[in-house]
Amino acid sequence: MDALSERTRQRLKSGLLILSFFVIWEVACIVFKVSEIILPRPTVVMGALVQFFPGIRPHLMQTLYTTLVGFGLGVAIGVLIGAVIGVSRVAYDTAYPLLVGFSSIPKVAVVPIFVLWFGAGTTPAILTSMVICIFPIVVNVATGLATTEPELEDVLKALGAKKFDILWNVSLPRAMPYFFASLKVAITLAFVGTVLSETVASNRGIGNLMMIASSNFNVPLVFAGLFLLAGLGVALYVIFSLIERRVAGWAMRKQDFAMG
Amino acid sequence: MMAAKPAAFAPPAPLLTSPERVRPLISLEKAGVTFGRGANAVEALTPTVLDIEKGDFIALVGPSGCGKSTILRLVANLIRATTGHVFVGGREVGAERVGIGMAFQNPTMLPWLRIRDNIMLPLKIVEPFRSEFRAKRKGEFRDRAEALLEVVGLKGFGDKFPWQLSGGMLQRANLCRALIHDPALLLLDEPFGALDQFTREELWAILQKLWMDRRPTVLLVTHDLREAAFLATRVCVMSARPGRIVADDIVPFARPRTLDMTFEPDFVALTQRLRALIVDARTGKV
Ligand SMILES: Nc1ncnc2c1ncn2[C@@H]1O[C@H](COP(=O)(O)OP(=O)(O)OP(=O)(O)O)[C@@H](O)[C@H]1O
Ligand SMILES: [Mg+2]
Numbered sequence: 001m002d003a004l005s006e007r008t009r010q011r012l013k014s015g016l017l018i019l020s021f022f023v024i025w026e027v028a029c030i031v032f033k034v035s036e037i038i039l040p041r042p043t044v045v046m047g048a049l050v051q052f053f054p055g056i057r058p059h060l061m062q063t064l065y066t067t068l069v070g071f072g073l074g075v076a077i078g079v080l081i082g083a084v085i086g087v088s089r090v091a092y093d094t095a096y097p098l099l100v101g102f103s104s105i106p107k108v109a110v111v112p113i114f115v116l117w118f119g120a121g122t123t124p125a126i127l128t129s130m131v132i133c134i135f136p137i138v139v140n141v142a143t144g145l146a147t148t149e150p151e152l153e154d155v156l157k158a159l160g161a162k163k164f165d166i167l168w169n170v171s172l173p174r175a176m177p178y179f180f181a182s183l184k185v186a187i188t189l190a191f192v193g194t195v196l197s198e199t200v201a202s203n204r205g206i207g208n209l210m211m212i213a214s215s216n217f218n219v220p221l222v223f224a225g226l227f228l229l230a231g232l233g234v235a236l237y238v239i240f241s242l243i244e245r246r247v248a249g250w251a252m253r254k255q256d257f258a259m260g
Numbered sequence: 261m262m263a264a265k266p267a268a269f270a271p272p273a274p275l276l277t278s279p280e281r282v283r284p285l286i287s288l289e290k291a292g293v294t295f296g297r298g299a300n301a302v303e304a305l306t307p308t309v310l311d312i313e314k315g316d317f318i319a320l321v322g323p324s325g326c327g328k329s330t331i332l333r334l335v336a337n338l339i340r341a342t343t344g345h346v347f348v349g350g351r352e353v354g355a356e357r358v359g360i361g362m363a364f365q366n367p368t369m370l371p372w373l374r375i376r377d378n379i380m381l382p383l384k385i386v387e388p389f390r391s392e393f394r395a396k397r398k399g400e401f402r403d404r405a406e407a408l409l410e411v412v413g414l415k416g417f418g419d420k421f422p423w424q425l426s427g428g429m430l431q432r433a434n435l436c437r438a439l440i441h442d443p444a445l446l447l448l449d450e451p452f453g454a455l456d457q458f459t460r461e462e463l464w465a466i467l468q469k470l471w472m473d474r475r476p477t478v479l480l481v482t483h484d485l486r487e488a489a490f491l492a493t494r495v496c497v498m499s500a501r502p503g504r505i506v507a508d509d510i511v512p513f514a515r516p517r518t519l520d521m522t523f524e525p526d527f528v529a530l531t532q533r534l535r536a537l538i539v540d541a542r543t544g545k546v
Contacts, residue, residue, distance in 0.1 A: 152368040155438075158336040158360045158447065161385045169384060173372050250372040250421065 040220040045227055048220035056209065060228060063194055063206040066122055067232075070129025071190040075183065078134040082141025086175070087167065092142065103135040107193060111200045120201040129193030133186035140182035144175025177251035180244035187236045191229055283350055284311040285445070285477050286335055290344035292502075293330050303502035304330045307344050310496065310505060314444075317471055317478045319488035321534060322498030323542040328481040330503075332447045335479060336360055348445070359386065361438035361446045361476070365453040367430040369422035369437075376418035379405045379436045386441045408436040412466050428459035435463070439470060446471075446478045453483065461519055464490050468516055485531040485538075486522050489513075497534060499541040507537050 022042045028034070029041040036044060049056070081099075085092045107128055114124035148171055156166050198207025206225045213221035245252065290307035305327035312318055320328045333339045334346050337354040346353040361382070369378045383389040383401050393401070409418055412432040422430060431451060438446060452460040468491060471478055482488050488495045489511055497507040511530065513521060521527055 149366065149368050151364040151366050152370075154333070154336070154338055155362045155364070155368065156381075156385065157338055158362045159382050159385045159441075160357065160360075165385050169381065170370065173370070176372075248372075 037217060037219050040223050044220050045223040048218075049224040049227060052221055052224065056206075056224070056228070059204060059206050059209045060232075062122070062204045063191075063198065063229075064232060066125045066198075066205060067129050067187075067190045067194045070126040070193060071133055071187055073126070074130040074133035074186060074190065075137055077130070078137030078182075078186070079141055079179070081134070082138040083145060085138065086142035086145030086171075087163075092146075099135060099138060107132050107196060108200070111197050114197070115201045120203075122202070122204070124201055125194050125197035125205065125207075128197040129190040132193035132196075133189045136182045136185045136189065137179070140178040141175055144178030145171045148174065176248040177244075180240060180248050183240045184237055184244075187240060188233045191233050195229060285314040285316075285349060286310075286312040286479075287347045288331070288334070288341075288344070289347065291334060291341040291346050292343040293327070293334065293339065294342045305334075306502040306504045308504055312477060312479065314477055315475045317491060317493045318480065319492035319495045320479065320481045320498065321483065321485060321488050321495060321538060322503060323500045323538060324483075325501045326498045326541070327501060327503030328498060329449055332362075332449055332479060332481060335445070336362060336447055357387075358445055359441055359443035361441065361443035363434045363438040363446075363448050363451045365450045367422075367427075367434040369430055369433060371422050373421075374418065375414070375420050375422065375425065375433050376402065376405050376409070378422065379408065379418075379433060379440055381437060382441045389441060405436070405440060408440060409433075411470065412436055413462075428455050428463075431455060431459075431463065432466070435467065435470070439474070439476075442474065443476055446476045448478065448480045448482075450481055450483065452487065460484070460487070465516075465519075467491060472515060485534045488534065489527060489530050490517055490519075490522055495534060497537045497541065506541060507534075509534070 026041045026043060029039060040048075081095065085095050110131060111124055111128055114127045118124055118127070145167070148166065152170060153166065156170065161169075194205065195207035195210075198205035199211050202208050206229055210222050210225040213219075213225065288308050288310040290309060291305070292303070292307035293305040295302045295304055308331070310331070320331060322328055330339070334341055335348065335353065337346075337348075348354075348358050349356045369375070370381070373381070380397070380401055384393050389396075389401070396402075406415075406418060409415055412435055414429060414432050414436070417425065417429065417433075422433075425433065431454075434451065438448070452463055455463070464487060471491075478491075480488070480491060492511050495507075495509045495511060496505050497509075498504065499506045509530070513527065522531075
């Protein structure tokens with residue numbers, strides 16, 4: 001019981017700290033008379049969010065849809081590549097330099113190429129978010145699969161285990177924590193990719209909305225877009241954390257796992 | 261108890277050179293191992309001859325890096341001999357399926373499985389258990405795991421996760437995992453190396469009992485000479501790298517051996533002899 005209240009208290013503390021961040025922002029804007037064109041106060045941003053919400057909604061759905069599709073594709077492809085790289089030495093040596101090189105390319109640079117191929121709109125946005133989130137997934141899945149204790153491998157091979165037995169019983173479950181860690185990074189990156197592409201080449205989505213709002217000097221609306229993106233990112237992050245807890249809880253704080 | 265009959269000698273074991281001996285379960289015929297090639301080549305094991313009878317308990321001792329683990333890995337068919345041959349069950353290693361259980365110093369329990377499921381892992385892999393695993397997982401196999409857990413003193417811990425157990429308890433579980441499929445051959449690489457003296461001695465007694473009940477052929481690598489003399493029917497001493505077997509002693513004490521026996525003069529004399537051999541081997545005198 002004591003431990004529980006301890007945790008609740010800690011959560012309360014961090015909640016208060018986050019809240020105070022916004023309060024300081026608000027107060028600082030008022031005290032230093034910061035213009036709304038430069039930095040709107042949080043309350044003003046929230047006001048704009050509520051006021052324009054009917055107009056924002058379709059953009060929000062568009063961005064969410066694009067991101068989730070891009071993320072889903074990215075995960076599928078990332079897991080596939082990661083599995084191949086993690087299992088085969090040759091594939092690792094071949095694909096790794098390519099991947100590193102590819103991931104070093106700023107993604108802004110690939111958007112025009114996608115637009116060239118597929119035209120402006122949803123497709124380049126999906127592709128950008130996919131491309132941007134593949135790398136962390138590949139690296140984590142590959143690492144997770146490749147780190148099997150040599151002794152355990154010997155024990156299993158001595159039993160006559162085939163490669164698949166080891167993969168299924170040991171490597172895959174062991175890779176789960178790595179996989180989820182990468183999902184949490186990837187989902188936030190997927191948003192970056194979507195918004196990037198929407199900003200450059202789309203007439204829908206939060207990125208596009210923010211572009212238009214800023215050219216109209218509607219700065220509170222720009223910030224409302226930012227808030228929404230941050231909120232979506234946090235929400236999806238939390239969802240994956242919860243799934244992670246269920247599937248790979250053994251790798252996390254052990255007491256929590258024992259209780260849940 | 262054992263103090264009553266101090267030098268209790270077992271009937272003399274058959275000499276290795278005896279002509280009418282049965283075909284050994286394991287035999288290394290000038291098996292040597294070299295890792296790497298050219299300038300990087302490391303000879304881990306000079307061509308070695310070693311015969312192990314079925315049901316024997318062999319302890320391999322020797323200076324660090326002399327190739328003890330290499331011999332184990334050869335017998336388990338995890339590596340191939342660079343020269344010579346390894347026979348298991350009369351045929352070239354790997355040709356015949358021999359049930360092998362293996363345990364290392366590192367217990368390597370899977371952290372996401374309960375101890376019972378960890379122990380049952382070999383049953384998921386080895387035939388004939390493998391094809392029946394789904395059907396018997398909750399019944400016969402589970403009972404089997406529970407029975408083993410009880411023998412090693414872990415009754416009631418089957419539901420725990422590995423991180424809820426101490427190092428000594430994990431090593432007990434490790435023994436269970438190595439034995440669950442009733443292997444004909446048990447390969448142990450310093451299984452008790454990381455444990456405190458008391459736990460270790462307790463596990464010696466458990467391992468002895470398991471061996472006497474089931475009579476697998478055991479190949480135990482150890483640095484502890486008391487352990488070797490307590491458990492083994494034969495102790496093989498190896499020279500420094502590149503290793504070869506420089507002494508092959510039969511341990512005559514009657515079973516079940518007790519800890520008290522390890523303080524008797526005969527036993528102490530044996531461990532000291534082994535010690536001297538290894539010291540010589542280290543300094544390259546042999
Ligand atoms: N995969 C490998 N590649 C290269 N050299 C190796 C390899 N495995 C072992 N060796 C070398 O072979 C020699 C024998 O190794 P082995 O593991 O059999 O020693 P050991 O007797 O078990 O030693 P210890 O008592 O320290 O465990 C060592 O010198 C080691 O450096
Ligand atoms: Mg070794």
